[in-house]
Amino acid sequence: MTTATLPGRADLPRLIALMTGDDKHQAAAESTVDVLWVLYDRVLDITPETFREPGRDRFLLSKGHGPMAYYAVLTAKGFLDESELADWSSARSRLGHHPDRRRAPGVEISSGSLGHGLPIAVGTVLGLRIRGFGDAKVVTLVGDAELDEGSNHEAIALAGRLGLEQLTTVVVDNSSATHGWPGGIARRFAVEGWETRTVSGRDHEALYEAFTAPHPDRPLAVVATVEQKTTGEPKG
């Protein structure tokens, strides 16, 4: 049984609890945990062994704050060691409040400032196309408040017009955008030509179906709705 060597979904709350130094980000961390688990456990073909393969699937965490769930999932999947979680954000640790791709294995982009992951993901898909990796998935995770950043809308328009089927944006929607998105977040993607699916960000089967059902010749936006955020800044 290999299951004895790696933690599973049930271990994520315990792994997250090891990282206690950033209480104010707790809500953000929890909002992404189910989405992250479904992606790494069932959707994306990424392992520590294949992480340097040029044609691998890629996950770009754009909403870099509140990364405890991300670190917990990377630990559960063997990229990180459980023993380093408790010491996170210290000067000795390679795990900070925002991930650094040059330091943490499994991390595709360094993030923190909002509105960078989706535009980078567009370029990554264009690069993978040039290199002949037309099947590799590129998934980026953004927050509903992160969509405030105009850079996202530059990327949404171009990706839709180019029909970047390899690209998936998952918007974890905890209703934290200050001015909201009247008519819904999915509309912002749909009008630009994206396939859109709005599902519960807690329902693993619905998330899996949303991530994996075909969307030929169109990029995919999955809006994963979770409980409304109740704490203060910073938002996601």
Added chain:
Amino acid sequence: MPTMRDTFVSTTEDILDTDPDVAVVLADITAAQLGSAALRHPGRVLNVGIREQLLVSAGAGLALAGIRPIVHTFSPFLVERAFEQIKLDLGHQDVGAVLVSYGGSYDMPAEGRTHQSPGDVALIDSLPGWAVHVPGHPEEARRLLLEAVPGDCRVYVRLSAQENAEPHLGAGLQTLRLGTRGVVLAVGPMLDRVLAATEGLDVTVLYTATVRPFDADGLRTAVTATGSTDVVLVEPYLAGTSTARVADALSATPHRILALGVLRDTEVRIYGEVGDHDLVHGLDADSIALSVKEFLDH
């Protein structure tokens, strides 16, 4: 004779024709001129529209996928509008790109302040690990572009409508005249006017099209050969952008520096011709001559 912008187009076409791992990213500017290359290399000439944040971020994504990006638009839109993308998506991700701007400090003076970017080199200089080239002739631009593409370094190539009559294709600080009263370093398109300004003056004249990394050894060698520690820096962007580099190079020796360049403390709200702006900033040959003489005589 082709301009630097013409040369950028023809050189980029040559690079695309020969290197399948290179892509050029555009934001409408120069897209028409690269139209035939786009037809020959679908997918490798990428025009994102008028979206400069995406321009730089898409370049970063290409680099993350293993493609060498050439990213191009006018200098204010490339460096100033998308500066955080340069800092984070290229620098912090630690991926390479060749950024190629056109427009210099005020190549399009009638367009006004929006199309002027005298601070571009200073901004790039605030980030670690960038090479900065300021060619003074189309042939230098071609050479520097061809040399920038291999590898995965971060390179900024600043193309301009201003140029010198002859190319100088050597590396580092090139000694064009040797004198005894001081060292005058001309950067890129400043050379011909510096040569005119110092005609008959007993000064060493150095030229470089590469300001980062700064050739500190070359400057020390020239200062020693000249026998004077008076240094005049003539840069086609913000005055004093390289003053700290000169001071660091000469830190073991008491020295004086005169830094000429685009005025820092005044926003020049005139239109007109490039020559009008040269006069305002004291970057015409006569003004440079006066500044150098006054500096050396006091």
